[in-house]
Amino acid sequence: MEIRFKPIGYVKTMEKDIPRHWTVSDIEGEIVIDKKYKTGLKDIKAGQRIVVIFYFHKGPGFTDKYLIQKPPHKEKETGLFSTCSPVRPNPIGLSVLDVLEVEENVIYVRGIDMVDGTPVLDIKPYHNE
Amino acid sequence: MEIRFKPIGYVKTMEKDIPRHWTVSDIEGEIVIDKKYKTGLKDIKAGQRIVVIFYFHKGPGFTDKYLIQKPPHKEKETGLFSTCSPVRPNPIGLSVLDVLEVEENVIYVRGIDMVDGTPVLDIKPYHNE
Numbered sequence: 001m002e003i004r005f006k007p008i009g010y011v012k013t014m015e016k017d018i019p020r021h022w023t024v025s026d027i028e029g030e031i032v033i034d035k036k037y038k039t040g041l042k043d044i045k046a047g048q049r050i051v052v053i054f055y056f057h058k059g060p061g062f063t064d065k066y067l068i069q070k071p072p073h074k075e076k077e078t079g080l081f082s083t084c085s086p087v088r089p090n091p092i093g094l095s096v097l098d099v100l101e102v103e104e105n106v107i108y109v110r111g112i113d114m115v116d117g118t119p120v121l122d123i124k125p126y127h128n129e
Numbered sequence: 130m131e132i133r134f135k136p137i138g139y140v141k142t143m144e145k146d147i148p149r150h151w152t153v154s155d156i157e158g159e160i161v162i163d164k165k166y167k168t169g170l171k172d173i174k175a176g177q178r179i180v181v182i183f184y185f186h187k188g189p190g191f192t193d194k195y196l197i198q199k200p201p202h203k204e205k206e207t208g209l210f211s212t213c214s215p216v217r218p219n220p221i222g223l224s225v226l227d228v229l230e231v232e233e234n235v236i237y238v239r240g241i242d243m244v245d246g247t248p249v250l251d252i253k254p255y256h257n258e
Contacts (some may be wrong), residue, residue, distance in 0.1 A: 001136055001248065002134070002135055003133070003134045003135070003136070003184050003248070003250070004131055004133055004134075005132045005133075005134065005219040005221075006130065006131055006132070006218070006219070007130055008218050008219065021256075023256055036193070036251070037209075037210075038194065039193075039196040039197060039208065039209075040196040040209035040210045041208055041210055041212075042197070042211075043207050043208040044208065044210060044211055045212035050210075051223065053182070053219075053221055053223070064165070064168075067166065067168040067169040068168060077231050079168065079169045079170055079171035079172040079173065080166075080168075080169035081166075081169045081172075081173060081179075081252040081253070081254075082169055082171075082172035082173055082254050083253075083254070084253060088251060089135070089166060089251075090134040090137065090182075090250045090251050091195065091222075092134075092182055092250060094180065094182070094223070094253060096256075100131055119130065119132070121147065121219045121221060122209070122210075122217060122218075122221045123210040124213060124223060125210075125212070125213065127152055127209050
């Protein structure tokens, strides 16, 4: 079974020095969504948090040696599925971002931990329960 | 740009009446991961929460009319990216599940809101900050 996705937009940021994770990022930037999906953004408001699902487009290909990895900020070798490493069988990333403003097809956000140009696959409401 | 993923496993549950969302589910089931990725599960422990990213394999194809949807439990027509609808440009789902036990390549979980057989794309640690 093969699943095919196309980006719905991309991440735009001027920052070159990207934090390792959204929980430690106050980098601002934009989520630029394809104009054809603009209507779907209508209930995203400043002050909310959103979940952004993206594609790690710059990682090396996955091989078995990446099943155990040492995250840069940890001492311990860790099972892949307990890390946020970009190198995974399906290189999907997830960040929770603060919405600063929405203008047309662009969501201005804080908390960026993706590099400029990262393809965005989906946006979801954030649930914290 | 086309992105291709393959499932790393699937959801197994006996339950036929699946709740609309993990926040209101206490359904138990299994996340069965391909044995070749078993080593990557080594730090997932009972009592933790995990984020499971999956593929809505049963939804209808996406068309523009789904950019605004009325979630079953809400009064209001809502912009797609503020809903958890399975019908989206890239039909990716996200659930936060409670880990009951891990045995070999199987994670026993509570909180299931996916149907039996749902393809799993990724598992990530849960961050609540």
